[in-house]
Amino acid sequence: MIDRTELWIxxxxxxxxxxxxxxxxxxxxxDRELPDWLMRHLRYTAVGILPAIIAPAxxxxxxxxxxxxxxxxxxxIVTLALGLIWKNVVGAILGGIATLYTLQxxxx
Amino acid sequence: xTSTSVKSAYKQGFRDGAPFILVIVPFSMLFGVxxxxxxxxxxxxxxxxxxxxxxxxxxxxxxxxxxxxxxxxVLASALAVNLRMAMYSASLSPHIGGAPLxxxxxxxxxxVDQSYAVSITKYELTPEMSPREKIFYxxxxxxxxxxxxxxFTLVGxxxxxxxxxxxxxxxxxxxxxxxxxxxxxxxxxHVGAAITAAILSLMFxxxxxxxxxxxxxxxxxxxxxxxxxxxxxxx
Numbered sequence: 001m002i003d004r005t006e007l008w009i010x011x012x013x014x015x016x017x018x019x020x021x022x023x024x025x026x027x028x029x030x031d032r033e034l035p036d037w038l039m040r041h042l043r044y045t046a047v048g049i050l051p052a053i054i055a056p057a058x059x060x061x062x063x064x065x066x067x068x069x070x071x072x073x074x075x076x077i078v079t080l081a082l083g084l085i086w087k088n089v090v091g092a093i094l095g096g097i098a099t100l101y102t103l104q105x106x107x108x
Numbered sequence: 109x110t111s112t113s114v115k116s117a118y119k120q121g122f123r124d125g126a127p128f129i130l131v132i133v134p135f136s137m138l139f140g141v142x143x144x145x146x147x148x149x150x151x152x153x154x155x156x157x158x159x160x161x162x163x164x165x166x167x168x169x170x171x172x173x174x175x176x177x178x179x180x181x182v183l184a185s186a187l188a189v190n191l192r193m194a195m196y197s198a199s200l201s202p203h204i205g206g207a208p209l210x211x212x213x214x215x216x217x218x219x220v221d222q223s224y225a226v227s228i229t230k231y232e233l234t235p236e237m238s239p240r241e242k243i244f245y246x247x248x249x250x251x252x253x254x255x256x257x258x259x260f261t262l263v264g265x266x267x268x269x270x271x272x273x274x275x276x277x278x279x280x281x282x283x284x285x286x287x288x289x290x291x292x293x294x295x296x297x298h299v300g301a302a303i304t305a306a307i308l309s310l311m312f313x314x315x316x317x318x319x320x321x322x323x324x325x326x327x328x329x330x331x332x333x334x335x336x337x338x339x340x341x342x343x
Contacts, residue, residue: 002147002148006179007152007173009179010179010182011152011159014165014186014187018162018193019216022193022196022197024194024198026197026201027197029201030201030205030206031201031202032205033202034201037333041329043332043336044297044298044328044331045199045228045325045329046224046228046288047298047305048327049192049195049322050225050285050302051303051309052328053281053309054286055305055307056309056310057281063273072279072282076282076286079286079287079290083290083291087290087291089127089284089288089291092290093131093284096283097283100276100279104274104276108274
């Protein structure tokens with residue numbers, strides 16, 4: 001059982017901390033110029049962080065105890081392929097979900 | 109800069125953000141389900157989502173509290189998961205940093221992966237947008253998403269364990285991120301950054317507190333920046 005005091009400390013501190021992280025630059029730096037080398041790196045924030053989150057989540061999903069799961073891997077491949085070819089976010093998501101459920105149904 | 113162009117920027121942001129409802133709904137429901145399973149009341153579960161509003165960090169905190177980890181470890185791990193938000197903030201600041209402070213504060217509260225990724229892609233493709241159009245576009249992208257995060261946390265908390273595990277709600281997140289990243293792979297530098305980050309993340313998987321993800325992401329960004337610098341030098 002989770003301790004109530006600890007829970008509220010976590011909720012409040014995590015709320016403040018998360019806001020501080022999100023506000024760190026837009027709030028304090030504002031529109032002052034950042035150095036070129038830093039901007040050059042920041043342009044790749046999304047294509048750096050998101051794949052780093054995706055890769056282990058696809059190959060070793062926590063929901064299956066870290067074991068590789070064929071429907072999830074195929075769904076990921078289909079989503080990526082559709083996104084690359086079609087450049088349509090919703091289409092790629094729907095294609096991925098359809099693949100996941102179809103394979104889960106066929107393999108069960 | 110007319111109010112019409114600002115309104116249309118907001119509307120366009122709304123349209124571009126709306127598809128993410130598809131993902132936010134299962135993800136927030138999953139949080140509601142797991143939080144009540146861990147013994148949180150409905151009020152506590154909803155407060156968690158309203159105050160913190162960061163899925164991955166909330167799941168991390170919940171899991172560690174369930175494992176009786178010390179409070180400081182819970183906070184440090186969950187904040188480490190959220191460190192990427194500081195990088196999003198840095199990357200957004202040249203675009204929306206000129207807005208009034210209260211608007212920047214609201215934008216900060218609403219910064220989530222999806223709204224960040226959609227907005228930054230838009231800003232890069234249409235640099236002629238005015239700063240006001242840019243921040244209202246951002247507000248547009250979060251408007252359909254944030255209330256859904258609260259509402260479906262509540263729904264998940266209320267219906268609880270009746271959701272079968274075979275729905276694989278957990279996989280909504282990797283699928284969305286893939287769908288967001290794929291169209292953003294426009295240049296060799298973007299592709300290089302993404303592949304590097306993915307490989308490093310697998311290699312760093314055992315580093316605690318999800319710090320491996322952050323290190324892998326930074327590695328990817330460095331590769332992207334290097335490729336871009338070399339291409340410019342060779343031109």
